[in-house]
Amino acid sequence: MTWLVAETSEHTAHTVPLDDLIVHELAQACVCGPQPVPVARGDGSVCWLLSHHSLDGRERREVS
Ligand SMILES: [Zn+2]
Structure with missing residues (x-):
């Protein structure tokens, strides 16, 4: 499960699931x-x- 963390401005950052649907x-x-x-x-x-929310549901699989 790979997530991209990207700063889009000085005050804004995004966490985005890579290889999502x-x-x-x-x-x-x-x-x-x-x-x-x-x-x-x-x-x-x-x-x-x-x-961001992945559409393949990887968050749910990561919950223990
Ligand atoms: Zn998104």
């Missing part, structure tokens, strides 16, 4: 409906992390 857009408008979550960084600033 669809091609994800690095945008909140992606068809999988990623929701931005605020993440505090070490320097005290906050960035937005958009966790």
